[in-house]
Amino acid sequence: xxxxxxxxxxxxxxxxxxxxxxxxxxxxxxxxxxxxxxxxxxxxxxxxxxxxxxxxxxxxxxxxxxxxxxxxxxxxxxxxxxxxxxxxxxxxxxxxxxxxxxxxxxxxxxxxxxxxxxxxxxxxxxxxxxxxxxxxxxxxxxxxxxxxxxxxxxxxxxxxxxxxxxxxxxxxxxxxxxxxxxxxxxxxxxx
Amino acid sequence: xxxxxxxxxxxxxxxxxxxxxxxxxxxxxxxxxxxxxxxxxxxxxxxxxxxxxxxxxxxxxxxxxxxxxxxxxxxxxxxxxxxxxxxxxxxxxxxxxxxxxxxxxxxxxxxxxxxxxxxxxxxxxxxxxxxxxxxxxxxxxxxxxxxxxxxxxxx
Numbered sequence: 001x002x003x004x005x006x007x008x009x010x011x012x013x014x015x016x017x018x019x020x021x022x023x024x025x026x027x028x029x030x031x032x033x034x035x036x037x038x039x040x041x042x043x044x045x046x047x048x049x050x051x052x053x054x055x056x057x058x059x060x061x062x063x064x065x066x067x068x069x070x071x072x073x074x075x076x077x078x079x080x081x082x083x084x085x086x087x088x089x090x091x092x093x094x095x096x097x098x099x100x101x102x103x104x105x106x107x108x109x110x111x112x113x114x115x116x117x118x119x120x121x122x123x124x125x126x127x128x129x130x131x132x133x134x135x136x137x138x139x140x141x142x143x144x145x146x147x148x149x150x151x152x153x154x155x156x157x158x159x160x161x162x163x164x165x166x167x168x169x170x171x172x173x174x175x176x177x178x179x180x181x182x183x184x185x186x187x188x189x190x191x
Numbered sequence: 192x193x194x195x196x197x198x199x200x201x202x203x204x205x206x207x208x209x210x211x212x213x214x215x216x217x218x219x220x221x222x223x224x225x226x227x228x229x230x231x232x233x234x235x236x237x238x239x240x241x242x243x244x245x246x247x248x249x250x251x252x253x254x255x256x257x258x259x260x261x262x263x264x265x266x267x268x269x270x271x272x273x274x275x276x277x278x279x280x281x282x283x284x285x286x287x288x289x290x291x292x293x294x295x296x297x298x299x300x301x302x303x304x305x306x307x308x309x310x311x312x313x314x315x316x317x318x319x320x321x322x323x324x325x326x327x328x329x330x331x332x333x334x335x336x337x338x339x340x341x342x343x344x345x346x
Contacts, residue, residue: 065271153250155267158294178271182278191283 042094046079054104057112062179081137081179082126089133120183127172135171142171229334245329253296254328257341262324263296269327274320281321282314 015023044050052059059078062068067076084090109115109122130137144164149157163169174190176182185191222235233239251266272280284295302318303310340346 153267155250177273177278177280181275182273184276185278190289191278 042090045094046077046083048077051078057115058180061181065179067179076141076179080140084133084136085140089136123176123180123183127176130172131170138171138175245331247327247329251328256345257339258345259342265325265327267327269322274322279319279321281325285321286314 048059055078062078067081069075084093103109107114109118144160147160149161152160159169159174163173164171176185176188223233230239247268247270248266249268254264254266256263269281274281282298283289284293285298287297289295290297298314298318300310302314303312304318305311305315306317
């Protein structure tokens with residue numbers, strides 16, 4: 001019995017170099033496949049096609065705005081604004097989105113009427129999220145430090161050089177409904 | 192007698208064949224009644240070539256009025272501005288409440304009046320849709336010549 005144990009201990013202590021290599025290789029290959037697969041899967045849930053498979057009517061709304069089509073073809077799709085870009089925040093938002101799957105299953109906004117009734121709540125939630133993170137998703141493209149006031153209109157300069165520069169306001173405080181139809185705005189600050 | 196009858200019949204045939212009702216003349220077979228408009232001789236059923244879009248200047252100084260009752264013109268772009276039941280983007284700067292902070296021109300008090308002269312506490316529904324009267328300007332050539340001159344007090 002003791003002999004058997006000793007032998008087992010010896011095998012465990014001195015793995016052959018071939019097995020060692022194999023284990024390492026499997027580890028690397030597995031890592032690449034799983035991590036790559038996970039990331040690819042997550043990126044797939046960030047495409048316009050994926051979003052419009054449930055949110056078709058709202059994806060249609062953006063089509064007349066400047067973020068969908070414009071003179072130079074630089075554009076933002078749903079996930080550019082609604083999903084954080086840095087990794088940890090993105091994972092957090094994706095996990096939160098699983099709650100939205102429940103709402104989808106329950107049909108919370110399954111009809112136009114239900115959606116219109118809930119639109120104010122949904123919009124407010126998103127405005128609140130963007131205010132909390134200082135409109136990070138706007139700033140991923142629109143970087144304040146590189147705004148050239150001499151190229152902006154007089155009205156833009158007035159707001160950007162004061163309220164935005166001092167940090168009093170963040171993008172979404174004024175730029176609401178730039179990509180969507182607005183809900184009832186009575187009671188919203190500035191409207 | 193026979194000659195006269197032949198002549199009448201012949202004249203009748205000529206008259207009938209010459210009348211428009213029987214005409215196969217292609218110039219009259221149109222669907223705009225032969226009317227020419229500012230756009231030229233366009234068939235109603237044809238799809239006209241659209242004019243290229245005019246660019247609205249992003250920000251201008253206020254544009255002077257040409258006559259006393261003229262609704263002031265909009266001296267800036269309004270792309271994407273929503274004016275509907277839910278929101279009025281114009282009023283987010285030009286309302287009495289917001290104009291001071293935004294440095295914008297206030298809407299006129301006449302906008303609070305109903306058509307029978309009652310003054311309401313907020314913008315009258317008939318004055319809510321700003322773009323019915325106030326419009327942006329682009330550098331477009333006038334379609335017809337116009338030598339309108341404002342009165343002395345506005346010059």
